[in-house]
Amino acid sequence: MKEDKRQKDIGPSTMPQFWQATLRIAEKDLRSEFRRSYEVLSILTFAVGSILICSFAWSSGGGTAEPEVTAATLWIILFFASILTFTTSFTREADRGTLGGLKTLPCSPVAILIGKIFYGIVLLFLVECVLIPFSIIFLNLDLGGGLPLLLLVCFLGATGLSFAGSFVSGLLMFSEGKTLLLSFLLIPICMPVLIPSVLATEKILRGSGIAGLIPELKLLIAFLFLIAAIMILTFKFVLEE
């Protein structure tokens, strides 16, 4: 009977097992992150503090700025929040040695990466859930009926930043000066996410509907597919020491 159980266990990994592994890794990371609450709080404090500073800076202009300035501000804050998030995504695992534990798991390296991506998406979306209300209050954002569209753009943008940030974090986890390198590398790699996200947000703030956002949404989705393809093809080599 033990042999039968063993044969069943050694079957090829299935898709449900793949997604189960990604969700468990994401859940583990989120649980650890919230136990280390000082890191999440520092990211949220950075986001809120940035909004408050912008509010003070624009107070002479009635507390609002042009839509393109507001859009850029929101995404600059999100981009730097993503740097804070992904600086530790894989590097902490490598520095503490727990990466070895992930490598003992009977799952694809891509499952580990996607688990980290899910973790990043949740954290960035949490930042956005704080950032948007504070922006509405302190930057006098008038979204009209554009809130669902803004949430869609924010979600796609967070997903793109998470894809890029997790992948770059994995690439750099064995490097010296990884924190500095991550910041430098993320800027060009995230441009295909940031540019359409900023443009789409500006259009939403100017009252555009979803039809007006199609080019930007296409670019965001295309980037997601492109980087996903690159990750799937290359990530198993990234985990090799």
Add this chain to the structure above:
Amino acid sequence: MSNNTVAVEIIKVSKRYGYLQALKSVSLSIAKGEFVAFSGHNGAGKTTLLKIIATHISPSSGTVKIFGDDAFKSSSEIRRRIGLVTHVSFLYDELTVRENLLFYARLFSVEGEAFLEIIEALGMKRWYNVPVKQLSHGLRKRADIARALIHDPDLILLDEPFTGLDTNTCDVLVEYLKTQNGKVILISSHSIEWSKRICDKSILLERGEIVNGRPF
């Protein structure tokens, strides 16, 4: 040695890190049920060999077969049958011992908390719900060994398991490993005294090559 009895087969495995040759054309066979100790000086290649067997790193050349399967062609499935303990703990500091074990157990498709008997055997019941960061080195090592064994692996790899442990903890570990009949245990250790209590034979490595293998 017939294929049915061979658990680990290493055929001319070499590993190079840049200019450093960590392993040089190492070949060996380990049968099912054998408990083997790897010994040698620092830098002899013991850890590298264990990591290659564990499919953590791939060899620069050569073939590794685990229970008859190529270890790197079917690594995900092979890892279900391997338990690895290194000198670095694979446990997450912020999580409790229970949470860590549940994380690994679920990913190895272990249902419920079937590993509780391992926790009791290793004397960890009292610290089961304690965050790992609050554990001493010895307790953390015991918890890490529990992590490596929760999925009932057929091949147990231990890299310096006795380092930094007190005598009592070493005793607990040795007595537990002795109960793993039918499994293959490979230990890399400087401690001949403790290795002798578990293992049937010793393989000496020097500068990336096997010098000799003999019974204890």
